[in-house]
Amino acid sequence: MQLYNLKHPSQVVSFTEAVKLGLGKDRGLFFPTAIPVLEDMDTLLALPFVERSQKVIGAWLASELGQDTVDALVEKAFNFDVPLVKADDNRYSLELFHGPTLAFKDFGARFMAQCLNELAKDETINILTATSGDTGAAVADAFFGLDAINVVVLYPKGKISVLQEKMFTTLGQNIHTVAVDSDFDACQDLVKQSFEDSEIRDGLHLNSANSINISRLLAQICYYFEAVAQFKQQHETLPVIAVPSGNFGNLTAGLFAKAMGLPVSYFVAATNSNDTVPRYLLDGQWAPNTTVATMSNAMDVAEPSNWPRVEAIVEKMGWSLSDIKGVALSESQTSAALLALYEAGYLSEPHGAIAADALNQVMGEGEKGIFLGTAHPAKFNEVVEAELNIDLPLPQALADVESKSILSTELPVSFKVLKTHLFNILK
Numbered sequence: 001m002q003l004y005n006l007k008h009p010s011q012v013v014s015f016t017e018a019v020k021l022g023l024g025k026d027r028g029l030f031f032p033t034a035i036p037v038l039e040d041m042d043t044l045l046a047l048p049f050v051e052r053s054q055k056v057i058g059a060w061l062a063s064e065l066g067q068d069t070v071d072a073l074v075e076k077a078f079n080f081d082v083p084l085v086k087a088d089d090n091r092y093s094l095e096l097f098h099g100p101t102l103a104f105k106d107f108g109a110r111f112m113a114q115c116l117n118e119l120a121k122d123e124t125i126n127i128l129t130a131t132s133g134d135t136g137a138a139v140a141d142a143f144f145g146l147d148a149i150n151v152v153v154l155y156p157k158g159k160i161s162v163l164q165e166k167m168f169t170t171l172g173q174n175i176h177t178v179a180v181d182s183d184f185d186a187c188q189d190l191v192k193q194s195f196e197d198s199e200i201r202d203g204l205h206l207n208s209a210n211s212i213n214i215s216r217l218l219a220q221i222c223y224y225f226e227a228v229a230q231f232k233q234q235h236e237t238l239p240v241i242a243v244p245s246g247n248f249g250n251l252t253a254g255l256f257a258k259a260m261g262l263p264v265s266y267f268v269a270a271t272n273s274n275d276t277v278p279r280y281l282l283d284g285q286w287a288p289n290t291t292v293a294t295m296s297n298a299m300d301v302a303e304p305s306n307w308p309r310v311e312a313i314v315e316k317m318g319w320s321l322s323d324i325k326g327v328a329l330s331e332s333q334t335s336a337a338l339l340a341l342y343e344a345g346y347l348s349e350p351h352g353a354i355a356a357d358a359l360n361q362v363m364g365e366g367e368k369g370i371f372l373g374t375a376h377p378a379k380f381n382e383v384v385e386a387e388l389n390i391d392l393p394l395p396q397a398l399a400d401v402e403s404k405s406i407l408s409t410e411l412p413v414s415f416k417v418l419k420t421h422l423f424n425i426l427k
């Protein structure tokens with residue numbers, strides 16, 4: 001697989017290089033030089049999830065890594081279920097939260113960990129990543145205990161739930177966590193600055209595990225095929241798919257799936273009041289506001305870093321941006337959406353509920369849709385219990401961390417302070 005830098009098209013790298021580098025020159029995103037198209041979709045969709053995923057990822061990577069290696073990576077990474085659950089007459093939830101840290105980030109993080117473990121050979125790798133919540137847990141869990149890999153996770157102090165925080169800050173060993181006194185965009189910016197700093201880059205062999213890493217996106221393509229495979233067993237029509245969006249990695253993966261030939265009617269980009277993309281889709285003006293904190297905090301992103309890839313796919317495929325529908329929900333609309341789903345018999349959480357409601361807003365007569373259930377309701381238990389007036393039992397994965405102490409270091413938003421800290425803990 002060959003990828004080029006969207007900012008400097010003359011920088012062309014292999015998948016192996018792109019996984020290790022994360023970002024290209026001048027923070028440019030890597031983008032594939034060609035998108036493979038899969039033949040015989042019906043046969044492919046009839047396969048079991050893991051076997052089909054081996055073919056989907058093989059289409060990108062077999063020529064570089066060999067199909068046997070791809071098969072092994074996929075089998076180790078994808079060891080949990082992906083059910084499509086009916087929410088009401090017109091809407092289904094693709095439940096992506098049955099992995100070890102109860103959010104869809106497990107797919108990308110586990111596959112990336114397997115890839116790096118395979119590709120790094122004898123080098124030591126330091127991963128620096130920013131999280132608005134779930135990435136931290138997924139990355140920490142996926143890499144925890146791997147000898148040659150250190151992980152540093154930056155997150156906005158006080159802006160994620162305590163349980164969420166405990167899922168990745170209590171592990172220790174090769175997992176280092178930093179609570180930054182600001183918001184997610186500031187954390188993401190510190191990560192980007194670190195990658196631009198030649199002393200850090202060369203001295204620490206930094207790698208990013210953000211959704212900007214191409215390995216994570218390839219993994220996420222696979223569950224869109226699973227969604228359509230299950231949907232097709234019951235419906236003749238093509239599904240509309242609504243994606244709860246923050247950094248837009250998830251939507252990017254969905255568009256790659258469609259570009260590979262997956263039959264999807266169209267996609268809906270659903271956000272909370274951090275609505276840069278829905279506004280852009282309406283008026284063509286890219287005008288990010290300051291990030292605001294919402295109850296769907298994993299989507300509190302005003303400057304989504306994967307957006308240039310979305311535009312690149314649309315351009316490459318000759319599609320139009322107007323084929324993507326944008327919907328933004330306020331906090332009160334999110335509450336109402338969560339309650340409406342619950343009353344229809346489906347327990348969700350704010351992120352999934354936003355996408356579910358977005359389907360209702362855009363779907364026409366006769367259309368049916370799938371929304372991505374990106375997190376387990378119990379992961380957002382405080383909000384869900386308060387909004388729905390119910391008690392939620394804690395799943396085991398969360399109960400296990402509840403009594404542990406947080407091991408994070410607190411730092412101000414200062415690149416200089418972070419740099420010193422990185423050299424202290426990683427050298």
Ligand SMILES: *Cc1c(COP(=O)(O)O)cnc(C)c1O
Nearest residue numbers: 134245246247248249250298374
């Ligand atoms: C990360 C996350 C999102 C946003 O996904 P992006 O790929 O960043 O757009 C949505 N919901 C949950 C629960 C998440 O953890």
